[in-house]
Amino acid sequence: xxxxxxxxxxxxxxxxxxxxxxxxxxxxxxxxxxxxxxxxxxxxxxxxxxxxxxxxxxxxxxxxxxxxxxxxxxxxxxxxxxxxxxxxxxxxxxxxxxxxxxxxxxxxxxxxxxxxxxxxxxxxxxxxxxxxxxxxxxxxxxxxxxxxxxxxxxxxxxxxxxxxxxxxxxxxxxxxxxxxxxxxxxxxxxxxxxxxxxxxxxxxxxxxxxxxxxxxxxxxxxxxxxxxxxxxxxxxxxxxxxxxxxxxxxxxxxxxxxxxxxxxxxxxxxxxx
Amino acid sequence: xxxxxxxxxxxxxxxxxxxxxxxxxxxxxxxxxxxxxxxxxxxxxxxxxxxxxxxxxxxxxxxxxxxxxxxxxxxxxxxxxxxxxxxxxxxxxxxxxxxxxxxxxxxxxxxxxxxxxxxxxxxxxxxxxxxxxxxxxxxxxxxxxxxxxxxxxxxxxxxxxxxxxxxxxxxxxxxxxxxxxxxxxxxxxxxxxxxxxxxxxxxxxxxxxxxxxxxxxxxxxxxxxxxxxxxxxxxxxxxxxxxxxxxxxxxxxxxxxxxxxxxxxxxxxxxxxxxxxxxxxxxxxxxxxxxxxxxxxxxxxxxxxxxxxxxxxxxxxxxxxxxx
Numbered sequence: 381x382x383x384x385x386x387x388x389x390x391x392x393x394x395x396x397x398x399x400x401x402x403x404x405x406x407x408x409x410x411x412x413x414x415x416x417x418x419x420x421x422x423x424x425x426x427x428x429x430x431x432x433x434x435x436x437x438x439x440x441x442x443x444x445x446x447x448x449x450x451x452x453x454x455x456x457x458x459x460x461x462x463x464x465x466x467x468x469x470x471x472x473x474x475x476x477x478x479x480x481x482x483x484x485x486x487x488x489x490x491x492x493x494x495x496x497x498x499x500x501x502x503x504x505x506x507x508x509x510x511x512x513x514x515x516x517x518x519x520x521x522x523x524x525x526x527x528x529x530x531x532x533x534x535x536x537x538x539x540x541x542x543x544x545x546x547x548x549x550x551x552x553x554x555x556x557x558x559x560x561x562x563x564x565x566x567x568x569x570x571x572x573x574x575x576x577x578x579x580x581x582x583x584x585x586x587x588x589x590x591x592x593x594x595x596x597x598x599x600x601x602x603x604x605x606x607x608x609x610x611x612x613x614x615x616x617x618x619x620x621x622x623x624x625x626x627x628x629x630x631x632x633x634x635x636x637x638x639x640x641x642x643x644x645x646x647x648x649x650x651x652x653x
Numbered sequence: 654x655x656x657x658x659x660x661x662x663x664x665x666x667x668x669x670x671x672x673x674x675x676x677x678x679x680x681x682x683x684x685x686x687x688x689x690x691x692x693x694x695x696x697x698x699x700x701x702x703x704x705x706x707x708x709x710x711x712x713x714x715x716x717x718x719x720x721x722x723x724x725x726x727x728x729x730x731x732x733x734x735x736x737x738x739x740x741x742x743x744x745x746x747x748x749x750x751x752x753x754x755x756x757x758x759x760x761x762x763x764x765x766x767x768x769x770x771x772x773x774x775x776x777x778x779x780x781x782x783x784x785x786x787x788x789x790x791x792x793x794x795x796x797x798x799x800x801x802x803x804x805x806x807x808x809x810x811x812x813x814x815x816x817x818x819x820x821x822x823x824x825x826x827x828x829x830x831x832x833x834x835x836x837x838x839x840x841x842x843x844x845x846x847x848x849x850x851x852x853x854x855x856x857x858x859x860x861x862x863x864x865x866x867x868x869x870x871x872x873x874x875x876x877x878x879x880x881x882x883x884x885x886x887x888x889x890x891x892x893x894x895x896x897x898x899x900x901x902x903x904x905x906x907x908x909x910x911x912x913x914x915x916x917x918x919x920x921x922x923x924x925x926x927x928x929x930x931x932x933x934x935x936x937x938x939x940x941x942x943x944x945x946x947x948x949x950x951x952x953x954x955x956x957x958x959x960x961x962x963x964x965x966x967x968x969x970x971x972x973x974x975x976x977x
Binding site: 422 | 716726742
């Protein structure tokens, strides 16, 4: 079916010594920020096709937990912990659990080959996807926080802190999710790890910390979502201690940087086998 | 253009576990040497499991070979696998990375990730979608398309952001004839205008014969022949293929038929024989007359295809090559 014989082509077989004149010029490399923006935009558009039902599930789950806890918790510090924990749980569900599943499936099915054969910086792929998943959490987290405040009679005044909590907790949890998904040897294992991570965020984040045994408290301190929960819970007080809030958020940011760096390394490792 | 020398990759043995039997060490590519010229459509033909995809993955920098070298346009791909992405466009068998994007966004994003600026990416996207007749599907997600359409959309993404080498792993799987024609027309245009080179993986014999300039036949990780399709077919030019399809079972009570049995490749009711032309004539005369004819459902007489070449060269798999 091919109509053009190879030897009449410009510089075709007749220029047989090709390669002898030194290496050919390479195509352009995609720069970090435009590539990141392109990946982010593409991932965000997937929500329309694939992710909407799960985003609803994340929100319903958190609102449901708050309604359940309404009967157990009267108010005060425990109510703050429940509302903050439920709001951050949406972030854990989407950014940690769903992103771990996504990267696990992408790696397992060979879908990473697509990105690996494009001249795109690994950080752009990981950060673009993590950013998109963190963005998916915005509506659910806001809805959960507002309904939680109404349910438990907490002040809405400092909800603006979500502008910092969502991206920073999102970075920490999405980085963790991406790293788990890319490091897991099999997609089922990635799903399992994502689910476990989310369950940990649920149990350790939503339940009030004062009644936990020492070992569980230690696990709670090791979980990055805890610091997002703490930062958010502190802002419900009459006179929030902003230094502590900043400190908690700084921990989230630090974990975010490290986990995203690990995820980028894991992507590099997964892309070339 | 592309020189491959002594490429070897061995998958380690896997110890058996509960529910998973042990698999021995597999040599997926075994000392493969190829020389692809600029502007060529070069094919890798072989049945499933012959090592085609493994070979291509090593040539595109996706997999490190155990030994050997790959040089594309003067660049050492084994030492610098990341350079492959700046020289070639790869269409793999999987579309999971693009499945949930619309056709238009899949092509545009791929162009952006090939280093095009936003305006160029959009312009090339529109041009490629028009060229392949995908414009009416531009707003549909790949997931919602049929297999052939999805494959065509992935091919479109591979074409955005021009590359001197296109590596296509079974690009036309599941496509209807119109889409296939669009693919080969697009490939030819890039060859004529930019001297693009194409490395094509296929197990489709008819496609290999019609589109390839040269073909390397792979069997169990080794290149068992490499020539133009016509050149390869000359190796078995003295033979004719006779296919006999019996109604139920072969009439073995007919001595002439029974005598053929040793030389035949049986697959269900179908017997395939490779014979010299005069022998073939005699066989056809036998089965179309007398007792054998009552048992005969259908027969064909054909000149050799690349499949016959593969078998004549000692290819081990009796099945796995497709004629469609």
